Amino acid sequence: MKNTLKFLSILFLSILMFSMKQDKPTKVIFFGDSITQAGIGPGGYITKMKEMLEKQGIKSKYQLIGAGIGGNKVYDLFLRIEDDVLAQNPDVVVIYIGVNDVWHKTSHGTGTDADKFTGFYNAIIKKLQSKGIKVICCTPAVIGERTDNSNAQDGDLNYYSGLIRTIASKYDCPLVDLRKEFISYNLKNNPQNKESGILTTDRVHLNDTGNQFVADLMMKAILK
């Protein structure tokens, strides 16, 4: 009798814990710069993703958290990874960085050298993967939306995107290739070769179409 009770108790607790675990949503942190900081605002790409999850009736399965800070470069992510990411025990981290590493070279004289970009990016992934966290990489989308390769930072953005593709492959991380996707989209939708206004407001930050475009691509990567 006593044993039967004990058995039933354990069974009940196991079921409870299992169902609780089932209920625990997948925690996803978007780790990035001002684009991600705006992502949690009204109409931001993370906000849109939350709405999409709700519509699809799977809102409870995912917890989406924005950890974007304006002006951040790859080494800033490394500096704050403990406090802003690891402390929250995420299941998935989306690294969305690189625009300022390239852009600030001419705008502030404080961009990031390519070899150091790789070094810090690798270090971030290693730290996350060592905790069993799934890492998703993104290439930086655009600094200027001209489609004829004549935006001042196109060459450098392509180069740093190439570095990220290599890193993602090396560490077996899914890749959201925003650079490639934005260029494809603009080739179709920017016939006047405009600098901004297609997916961005100001050559860098996302307008509503851009936020939806990124939300769709991110969603695919996360649901995969």
Place this chain on the structure above:
Amino acid sequence: MKNTLKFLSILFLSILMFSMKQDKPTKVIFFGDSITQAGIGPGGYITKMKEMLEKQGIKSKYQLIGAGIGGNKVYDLFLRIEDDVLAQNPDVVVIYIGVNDVWHKTSHGTGTDADKFTGFYNAIIKKLQSKGIKVICCTPAVIGERTDNSNAQDGDLNYYSGLIRTIASKYDCPLVDLRKEFISYNLKNNPQNKESGILTTDRVHLNDTGNQFVADLMMKAILK
């Protein structure tokens, strides 16, 4: 009798002047930076052009003069146009500038803003054309020979080349589109996506193949 003599004299003088004019070679000045400075050295593109003219037996018809100074940007050409070009009364001036205007932005913090690049370029052409000098424009070839648009300055070089194309068209100047030609050549001849060694020694300055390549293109423009 007197009239006949007068007539013959005039006829004779006319023939003499005509033949003198025939004998006077077309004076061509190559106005540029270190690439043109090296152009008059052994194996340089201007040296090669002289050899080509000799082989074709038309050496006496053209006087090729190099006026390149290392580190020059468009405004340096404007500053020295009187002394180094106009003082020599050329028939043709080939403007070959733009690499340092783009490159020095990150290497020295002293590149040239796009609007000012256009302003000085226009001013140079106006000054030359006002003296009846034929102007030939060139786009800047390369800063890095990678073929996947991932050389850091590719975007900016493309943009400044676009500015030059517009200017050349506006002022009705023949264009030697080195940027376009170098990219085409590299797409065929640089399968390993190397940074240099195809047409350049160091991503910018011409190797022997590069000097011959430029010499051929310049020759076509001048003989046209």
Place this chain on the structure above:
Amino acid sequence: MKNTLKFLSILFLSILMFSMKQDKPTKVIFFGDSITQAGIGPGGYITKMKEMLEKQGIKSKYQLIGAGIGGNKVYDLFLRIEDDVLAQNPDVVVIYIGVNDVWHKTSHGTGTDADKFTGFYNAIIKKLQSKGIKVICCTPAVIGERTDNSNAQDGDLNYYSGLIRTIASKYDCPLVDLRKEFISYNLKNNPQNKESGILTTDRVHLNDTGNQFVADLMMKAILK
């Protein structure tokens, strides 16, 4: 009789011309950047100078003209010297340039190399002096008002100011040493080592005190 008339006519004309010459004001052009562009606005340093001349009752003796354009560097002055200065036949030109030549190195990657700064500055003075125009040079005042030599561009501003002092001396031009005067003023009036707010609004552009300070120094140089 005829001779007497002729003599009187000549005398009369001479007096007339002399008095006309007396009446013709000294035309002073201030040739510079955004600081000078703002100088002709309400409360600007040139506006203040005009008010000072009026108060002193010598308004008719000087015609003060602002020829400042925002973002200008030394080579921009050289490019527009014909249209904006020489076309107006000034008696005196005050060259007030240098802030952007230094500042834009890090803010835009398009500052001016020191040797080229000197080259263009010399060329401007030569062109003006060859027309008999009196040239007054100014050193660039400040980019940041901290008094402990810790404004990022202090070293470079000091260096370029040194270049201007040497040039002014070489071409025997009066010098308004704004750099030196601003530093002295701030050492007395900026005990809290503030970045701006003493003579500038934003580290560079003049507040009301700054405009008056510059007006006083310029006035001394012009009346001398």
Place this chain on the structure above:
Amino acid sequence: MKNTLKFLSILFLSILMFSMKQDKPTKVIFFGDSITQAGIGPGGYITKMKEMLEKQGIKSKYQLIGAGIGGNKVYDLFLRIEDDVLAQNPDVVVIYIGVNDVWHKTSHGTGTDADKFTGFYNAIIKKLQSKGIKVICCTPAVIGERTDNSNAQDGDLNYYSGLIRTIASKYDCPLVDLRKEFISYNLKNNPQNKESGILTTDRVHLNDTGNQFVADLMMKAILK
């Protein structure tokens, strides 16, 4: 009897451990950039310090280790602190960084913003102090040896040196104020206002006098 034996054993072990501790040298790591990388070479400042310790007969009391890598900025130190410093269990770490953080702004477009310089510097000190390691800070000496505050980076170097002084004070770290010491030395020993050749070979890296000068200052700080 048993107790007496036990007592003697403990006494013996205590003496042994005490004498071992006495014998264990103080391990000092110099953590920096190319200046420190050269410091362990022939005539380098760390090499000189070792020789000085030997002459003073206290060679066995200190183990001096160079951990300098060319081109390093503050965030590079943070990235490699685990592997290159903490893994060696040092007693003292001398942080000697800052030249490239300032210099690379114009030479490569990849310097370090002031607020991020502070952020990483703080993080390094916290990490070291949390392990009980004594931290000694250094200000960056010079980029150019002119004595009239006209080296291009003087303002920025002064500013970053000020940041380090504040940090050192906040974390109660001894400070080797190389910036201040080099300026004092040059004011006395560089009457011709030369750019280099007094304490440096090339405006930045130490010549023999410079290495000795730094060795003397470092020695004082370590022996204190």
